[in-house]
Amino acid sequence: MAEFSNQGELSTTGTVLLTGGLSTIALDKLSILRFNNPLAYNVQLYKYEALSTTTTLIYDLTLSAGDTLTDNLTYALNNGDQIIAYSNILGTSYYTYGITY
Amino acid sequence: MQVVDINGNVFGAGLEVTGPDGKPKTISGGGGPTGPAGGDLSGTYPNPSVVWNNGTSTYGLLYYPLSTNPSGFITASALTPYLTITLAASTYYPIPTGTVSQYIRGNGTLATFPTIPTITPAALTKVDDTNVTLSLGGTPSTSLLQSTSLTLGWTGTLADSRITSAATWNAKQNAITLTTTGTSGASTLIGATLNIPQYSGGGGVTQIVAGTNVTISPVGGTGIVTINSSGGGGGTIIKLTAQTLSSAGWILVSGFYTYTFSNVNITVNTRVDFTPNNTAYLEVTTCGMQTQVTVSAGSCTFFSLFPPQTNITGEITIFPT
Numbered sequence: 001m002a003e004f005s006n007q008g009e010l011s012t013t014g015t016v017l018l019t020g021g022l023s024t025i026a027l028d029k030l031s032i033l034r035f036n037n038p039l040a041y042n043v044q045l046y047k048y049e050a051l052s053t054t055t056t057l058i059y060d061l062t063l064s065a066g067d068t069l070t071d072n073l074t075y076a077l078n079n080g081d082q083i084i085a086y087s088n089i090l091g092t093s094y095y096t097y098g099i100t101y
Numbered sequence: 102m103q104v105v106d107i108n109g110n111v112f113g114a115g116l117e118v119t120g121p122d123g124k125p126k127t128i129s130g131g132g133g134p135t136g137p138a139g140g141d142l143s144g145t146y147p148n149p150s151v152v153w154n155n156g157t158s159t160y161g162l163l164y165y166p167l168s169t170n171p172s173g174f175i176t177a178s179a180l181t182p183y184l185t186i187t188l189a190a191s192t193y194y195p196i197p198t199g200t201v202s203q204y205i206r207g208n209g210t211l212a213t214f215p216t217i218p219t220i221t222p223a224a225l226t227k228v229d230d231t232n233v234t235l236s237l238g239g240t241p242s243t244s245l246l247q248s249t250s251l252t253l254g255w256t257g258t259l260a261d262s263r264i265t266s267a268a269t270w271n272a273k274q275n276a277i278t279l280t281t282t283g284t285s286g287a288s289t290l291i292g293a294t295l296n297i298p299q300y301s302g303g304g305g306v307t308q309i310v311a312g313t314n315v316t317i318s319p320v321g322g323t324g325i326v327t328i329n330s331s332g333g334g335g336g337t338i339i340k341l342t343a344q345t346l347s348s349a350g351w352i353l354v355s356g357f358y359t360y361t362f363s364n365v366n367i368t369v370n371t372r373v374d375f376t377p378n379n380t381a382y383l384e385v386t387t388c389g390m391q392t393q394v395t396v397s398a399g400s401c402t403f404f405s406l407f408p409p410q411t412n413i414t415g416e417i418t419i420f421p422t
Contacts, residue, residue, distance in 0.1 A: 068118065
């Protein structure tokens with residue numbers, strides 16, 4: 001088990017925030033997501049399921065300049081699953097916190 | 102707090118948006134407004150629930166363009182109360198109803214058209230020139246407000262450029278035909294034919310007038326004309342006998358002694374001779390009297406080399422020349 005935290009800038013073509021690994025103990029989890037941009041921006045969050053090879057839109061939010069979006073939901077990922085975030089403009093910073101096994 | 106995304110997905114607690122000031126922002130109900138927010142709630146609201154200030158729902162509020170009045174809500178009776186207020190009355194003037202002989206003036210009042218006076222037409226007339234005429238077309242007798250006349254005239258000499266292009270004019274010379282019909286009468290130019298009769302004898306002379314001491318026959322008609330002299334043949338020789346050239350009348354002029362003899366019959370066209378009597382022959386030879394006699398109107402002059410000492414008598418003859 002290992003906790004992790006990452007930060008960076010979202011790509012307008014999609015940024016993989018976490019990919020689930022192969023573990024027999026527990027599922028990998030992404031617990032905290034934070035996004036911010038000094039300009040008005042849009043954030044889309046998708047979950048890719050490897051088993052069905054389908055991608056599901058979790059939310060699509062339009063935010064004002066300077067807004068910070070905090071997502072405290074916990075996303076559990078099977079092996080190969082991914083959490084992918086998109087921003088419509090550059091300059092959207094992100095922070096993630098989670099646990100992998 | 103419940104979060105619903107634009108697709109209607111509902112999320113539970115755990116998703117939160119905070120503004121630049123760090124204060125939480127409500128994102129429920131389809132998301133926050135876009136566009137400027139103000140005290141009058143300007144902006145776009147996806148699912149607004151707006152009521153009138155009396156609590157009545159505005160759910161049935163419609164967009165209603167006044168220009169097309171699609172449902173006929175706007176009626177004259179509905180507008181009448183509003184158009185009678187002072188401001189409306191000063192802006193929208195009702196169109197008054199007049200008669201067919203009236204018009205609306207600038208101040209909105211009616212006025213009757215003035216009577217249009219009847220016009221008596223006047224004539225356009227013309228006065229032709231001898232060679233230049235003018236035709237008035239249409240209805241010249243009633244064409245004008247005031248009578249007017251046109252008088253044509255001719256000024257100056259016709260320019261060559263006005264006639265040189267006329268083939269008929271240029272061909273006139275060659276177009277005249279000369280004939281010589283007849284032997285008497287006046288020459289004629291009729292049309293393009295010039296006739297000159299072939300005269301004989303008198304060559305066309307129609308009258309001959311005889312002068313003094315001349316007779317002509319015949320005086321008219323045809324034939325040979327005869328001219329005869331009558332009387333003295335046009336002049337008379339005058340002989341003056343027993344004339345005396347006084348010895349005291351001789352005057353020395355330019356080396357000769359001269360004697361002037363006056364007689365009304367003497368003219369510049371006459372010749373004067375002097376024939377001395379036998380008794381005067383000696384004196385004539387002694388004084389060297391010359392044969393030259395000069396004449397002038399009314400007198401003649403005799404010449405001698407020496408002054409005669411006695412009177413010279415003789416005969417003076419005046420010849421017409």
